[in-house]
Amino acid sequence: MMKNNSVSRRKALKNIAGGATSLLAAPFLQGQDQLVVTDPSNTWKGTINHSVCYWCFNFIPFETFVQQIKQMGLQGIDLVSPKDWPILQKYGLTCTMAEGAEIGLTKGWNDPQYHSKLIDNYLKHIDLTAKAGYKNLICFSGNRNGMDDEQGLENCVKGLQKIMAAAEKKGITIQMELFNSKVDHPDYMCDRSAWGIELCKRLGSENFKLLYDIYHMQISEGDIIRTIRENHQYFGHYHTAGVPGRHEIDESQELYYPAIMQAIAETGYQGYVAQEFLPTDKTSLQALEKAVGICDV
Numbered sequence: 001m002m003k004n005n006s007v008s009r010r011k012a013l014k015n016i017a018g019g020a021t022s023l024l025a026a027p028f029l030q031g032q033d034q035l036v037v038t039d040p041s042n043t044w045k046g047t048i049n050h051s052v053c054y055w056c057f058n059f060i061p062f063e064t065f066v067q068q069i070k071q072m073g074l075q076g077i078d079l080v081s082p083k084d085w086p087i088l089q090k091y092g093l094t095c096t097m098a099e100g101a102e103i104g105l106t107k108g109w110n111d112p113q114y115h116s117k118l119i120d121n122y123l124k125h126i127d128l129t130a131k132a133g134y135k136n137l138i139c140f141s142g143n144r145n146g147m148d149d150e151q152g153l154e155n156c157v158k159g160l161q162k163i164m165a166a167a168e169k170k171g172i173t174i175q176m177e178l179f180n181s182k183v184d185h186p187d188y189m190c191d192r193s194a195w196g197i198e199l200c201k202r203l204g205s206e207n208f209k210l211l212y213d214i215y216h217m218q219i220s221e222g223d224i225i226r227t228i229r230e231n232h233q234y235f236g237h238y239h240t241a242g243v244p245g246r247h248e249i250d251e252s253q254e255l256y257y258p259a260i261m262q263a264i265a266e267t268g269y270q271g272y273v274a275q276e277f278l279p280t281d282k283t284s285l286q287a288l289e290k291a292v293g294i295c296d297v
Helices: 009-017 026-030 062-072 082-090 112-132 149-170 193-203 214-220 224-234 257-266 286-295
Strands: 049-053 076-080 094-098 136-139 173-177 208-213 235-240 272-275
Touching: 049 094, 049 286, 062 076, 062 082, 062 286, 076 082, 076 272, 082 094, 082 112, 094 112, 094 272, 112 136, 112 149, 149 173, 149 193, 149 208, 173 235, 193 208, 193 224, 208 214, 208 224, 214 224, 214 235, 224 235, 224 257, 257 286, 272 286
Parallel strands: 049 076, 049 272, 076 094, 094 136, 136 173, 173 208, 208 235, 235 272
Antiparallel strands: none
16 A cells, blocks of 8 residues: 555566465465464454454464464454355354455446446345354445545445345445545545444445544544544444554554554444554564554553
């Protein structure tokens, strides 16, 4: 998602599909003993339900990563497609945000030319997600491509209405992710919380929420804690990362995550917070364990 020193989610997923995982895993495999978490008996407080996005750590073979996450005491992994769900189930973890129905980050619900394909995909994946016992399925607005915000809202409503009855019946929450269009996703339409909240209001379904990405919204608009306190009913999931750079959420960046997590907890939120930072150390999961500890308020 970053233009400079970061790997985009789009590129990471393409690399996985292209067989690059084994190559990326080489440094990890050489230092595998370093990957063992520092405390295999972690017990988190339980106020925040912790998750993580695998694409940020795809230098580690997926099943090995799942084993380490289980040892770390996390409950699940975000952005896992159906083909990998059996591995999660093998180790007793959940898919905290399912993917696979979307056709891209730039081609989304705001463009009617994609509606037919998206409707077919989402109806299928709503069923798959429900049968697996998972609750969340990601979606994207797509890019503007010259379209104004109002037209984009109208188009999204028209398309999403065709799948919401199925989502409600199956108990699946469709979650549209908020991205920044300033740094990482130029021209993306759902780049401000106000636009996404308006879409939630127009759809009027408890089964449609926003994936509030704290990293992206800090870049787009800031005012993170107030926004969460005033609009938490529209936010169904959270992602983290450090600003600037999308790296560790430690003292090297500008966001103070303990206060943000406390604000989330005070809303009564019962969903998941998924770590989505790009680690600077490719031989250890210590940064991930530290990040979870920072968020464990």
